Amino acid sequence: MSTNILHLPTYKVRNVNNTEHDYHVYAEIADPPVTCRHCHSVEIVRYGRRKQLVRDLRVYGKRVGIYVDTRRYMCKSCDRTFYESLPDTDEKRMMTSRLVKWIGEQSIKRPFSHIAEEVGINEMTVKNVFRDYINELEKTVRFETPKWLGIDEIHLIRPRCVISNIQNNTLIEILHNKDKKTLTSYLNRLEGRDSVRCVSMDMWNPYKDAVRLVLRNSIIVIDKFHVVRMANAALESARKSLREGLGDKQRRGLTHDRFILLKRRRDLKSEEHMLVETWTKNYPVLGEAYRLKEEFYNIYEASSVSDAKARYETWKMSITHETYEHFQPIITAWGNWNNEILNYFVHPITNAYTESLNNLIRLMSRLGRGYSFEALRAKLLFTKGAHSRSIPRPKFQRKSGMVGFSYMPAVDEWGRSIESDEREKNYGADISTLIHMIENGEL
Numbered sequence: 001m002s003t004n005i006l007h008l009p010t011y012k013v014r015n016v017n018n019t020e021h022d023y024h025v026y027a028e029i030a031d032p033p034v035t036c037r038h039c040h041s042v043e044i045v046r047y048g049r050r051k052q053l054v055r056d057l058r059v060y061g062k063r064v065g066i067y068v069d070t071r072r073y074m075c076k077s078c079d080r081t082f083y084e085s086l087p088d089t090d091e092k093r094m095m096t097s098r099l100v101k102w103i104g105e106q107s108i109k110r111p112f113s114h115i116a117e118e119v120g121i122n123e124m125t126v127k128n129v130f131r132d133y134i135n136e137l138e139k140t141v142r143f144e145t146p147k148w149l150g151i152d153e154i155h156l157i158r159p160r161c162v163i164s165n166i167q168n169n170t171l172i173e174i175l176h177n178k179d180k181k182t183l184t185s186y187l188n189r190l191e192g193r194d195s196v197r198c199v200s201m202d203m204w205n206p207y208k209d210a211v212r213l214v215l216r217n218s219i220i221v222i223d224k225f226h227v228v229r230m231a232n233a234a235l236e237s238a239r240k241s242l243r244e245g246l247g248d249k250q251r252r253g254l255t256h257d258r259f260i261l262l263k264r265r266r267d268l269k270s271e272e273h274m275l276v277e278t279w280t281k282n283y284p285v286l287g288e289a290y291r292l293k294e295e296f297y298n299i300y301e302a303s304s305v306s307d308a309k310a311r312y313e314t315w316k317m318s319i320t321h322e323t324y325e326h327f328q329p330i331i332t333a334w335g336n337w338n339n340e341i342l343n344y345f346v347h348p349i350t351n352a353y354t355e356s357l358n359n360l361i362r363l364m365s366r367l368g369r370g371y372s373f374e375a376l377r378a379k380l381l382f383t384k385g386a387h388s389r390s391i392p393r394p395k396f397q398r399k400s401g402m403v404g405f406s407y408m409p410a411v412d413e414w415g416r417s418i419e420s421d422e423r424e425k426n427y428g429a430d431i432s433t434l435i436h437m438i439e440n441g442e443l
Contacts, residue, residue, distance in 0.1 A: 005023065005025060005059060005064075005206065006025060006027070006056065006066065008087075008088055009030065010029065010030050010087035010088050011027040011028070011029060011030055011066065011068070011087070012027055012028050012030045012032070012090075013025055013026070013027045014026045014027060014028065014069075016185075017173065017213050018062075018316050019062075019381050020063055021062055022063045022064070022065060022120070023059055023060075023062050023063070023064045023065070023376060024067060025056075025064060025065065025066045025067065027066055027067070027069070028067070028068065028069045028070075028071075029068065029071075029084050029086070029180070031075065031087075032071060032084055033082075033084050033085075034078070036073075036077065036078060036082070036206050037074035037082045038078055038080045038082065039075060039078040039080075041075055041076070041077035041078065043075060043076040043077050043239060044073045044074065044076070045073065045074055045076065046072070046073060046074075047072045047073055047074035047081055048071075048072040048164070049069055049070060049071045049072055050069055050070050050083070051068065051069055051070070051074065052067070052068045052070050052086065053065055053094060054064070054066040054068055054086060054089055054095060054096060055066055055094065055095045055096070055099055055121060056095070056096045056098075056099055056120060057096070057098055057099050057102060058118065058119070059183065063119060063120040065120070066096075068086060069086050069087065070083050070084055071083070072084075077216055077336075081439055092132070093120075093125065093128075093129070100129055101133075102128060103115055103119065103126060103130070103133075103134075103163065104129055104132070104133025105127065105133075105384075107130035107133065107375070108130075108133075108375075108378050108379050108382055108383055109376075109379070109383070109442075110272075112126040112127055112130065112375075117127075118385045119249065127423075130374075130375070130378070131374070134220050134378050134382070137378075137382050140425065141381075141382065141426065141429065142191070143172040143173075143255055143426055143428040144426060144427050144428075145190055145191055145192040145193060145195055145196065146164075146165035146166065146167055146168065146196065146427075147167060147195060147197045147198070148165070148166035148167045148171070148196075148197065148198045148199075148200065148228075148349050149161075149163065149164075149165070149166070149167045149194060149196050149198070149199045149200070149215075149218070150163065150164035150165070150199075150200045150201075150223075150354055151163060151164075151199060151200070151201040151202075151207050151211075151351070151353035152164065152201070152202065152223075152351050152354045153178050153202070153204075154358045155214070155301060156174075156373055156376060158177075159177075159178045159374055160174055160175060160176060160177070160178060160373070161174070161175040161177065161178040161182065161183055161207075162174055162358070163175070164351060164353075164354045164428075164431070165414065165427050165428050166200060166349050166350070166351060166353075168388055168428070168430075169353045169373075169382065169388075169430065169431045170387075170388050170427045170428035170429055170430050170431060171354070171380060171429040171430065171431055172381075172427075172428035172429075173186065173381070174211045174376075174377045174380065174381065175359070176373060177202070178206070178207075178349035179206055180207075180209050180210050180299075182212050183206065183207060183210040184210040184213055184214060186213035187210060187211070187215060188214055188361045192212075193214065193215060194214050194217065196215075196217075196218045197218060197219065198213060198218060198219045198220075198221055198223045198349055199211050199218050199219070199221065200222075200333065200350060200351045201220065201221075201222065201223065201348050201351075202221050202222065202226040203222055203224055203226060203227075203333055203337050203340075208220060208340070219332075219347060220340045220343065221340065221343045221344050221347050221349055222276055222337055222340045222341045222343070222344065223344075223350050223351050223352070223354050224344055224348075224350050224352075225302055225350060225351075225355065227300075227330075227333070227341060228296065228297055228300060229293070229390055230329060230330045231292070231293045231296040231297060231327075231330065232335060233291070233329070234289065234293065234323075234327040234329065234330060235261060235262070235289045235290060235292075235293045235326075236258070236262075237326040238285060238286060238289035238323060238326040239257060239261060239286060239289070240259065241326070242283055242285060243284055247306065248349055248409050253280060255333055257275075258288075259349065260275060260276060261276070261279075261286075261293075262274050262288055264297065265294050276290065284377075285322050285323060286323065288320055289323050289326060289327075292315070292318070292319060292323060292327055293351070293430040294323075295315050296315055296330065297317070298311065299312050299315060300344075301312045302345055303361075305344060305345045305346060306346070307345075308342060308345045309342065310403070313335065316331060319331075323388070327400055353431050354431065356431070356435065363419045380429055380434060381423070381428075381433075382429075383429070383437065385433070385437075386429045386430055386433045386437060387426050387427070387428065387429055387430065388426075388427040388428065388429075388430040389424055389425065389426050389427070389432075390424065390425045390427070417434075
């Protein structure tokens, strides 16, 4: 076991000390230097030695430390000294390269403290390895720029900006901030940003300003669900205002009113229909608010922009004096974002898929208390097996004597396969896969 325990041919294992939790491996470098590192002269002589501890991957469930007997040399030609280099060792840390790679991969999936305990290193070292690993991934992993770009937000410690590919239902970036400067900087770095045709977002002016500044040819579409959600908020405002003036007995008569009233009328069960009818009869303002909520939802069943405009104007004119203050925010928002809201009826794209992911991200953040934003971002963007990819197909040729095309790879005059010019495309982290992994505790 002493000669093969490391499986690193660049080291000669001299002895192995086996303890309860660790393997202490004493080794030396297999191929010592034959020339001076500085002047490349062959006139070098040994000039002392030192022992260095290099951490390695666990073996048989135990931590491994390699105690390398490193030799020092002096060059007779240039009178300079040097130590022999440690092969298969990370440049920044006294660890083998394979251990550093393993820590990087594991740090996306597991808490830093668990990895540090398992390897026998400081937690801060794991954080530093993680940071370097993510920086390297940032350079090598490239997500395709979507034609339909989604901009949303999530609260992880503080508000963050979430970027998604709506066509492919994938996550492509989580920005550390949601302000105009951060989003503008990201959009300016986006390769092929001129290919973005539509941008779905909520009614947040910094998003609009950033998109107008960088993606000048794109069409801004206000996400349907951010608009209709305001109708629910208006109904909630009316319901709470009504309950404030009721006695305890009357409030008990409105048990579960919030959950029932937020449902669409078509989704109500028979007993819920009866409750709503009773409530609206006893409290006309509540019934009026529920009607306005339902009719506002119906605007999004319009078949064209002109139809949507007509439905909105009819809805607006039907608002009563008693309910106006509750629904006034919708009127203000529609006036400020009229064109962007109506763009939905020409380009009906929505970022709703990301909303379902946002709820699970919040859950994951609560379950994994202590995770930094950088760790959560890395888990979502770079977890292996979560990316949606397109695999390029080889070019095909027509088979002589046959009608149509055969599925035979095209070949050159020497019979070698001609590869397609299309490269593999990475569309980002698939949202449905991420949801599945989070629900199953794989993230």
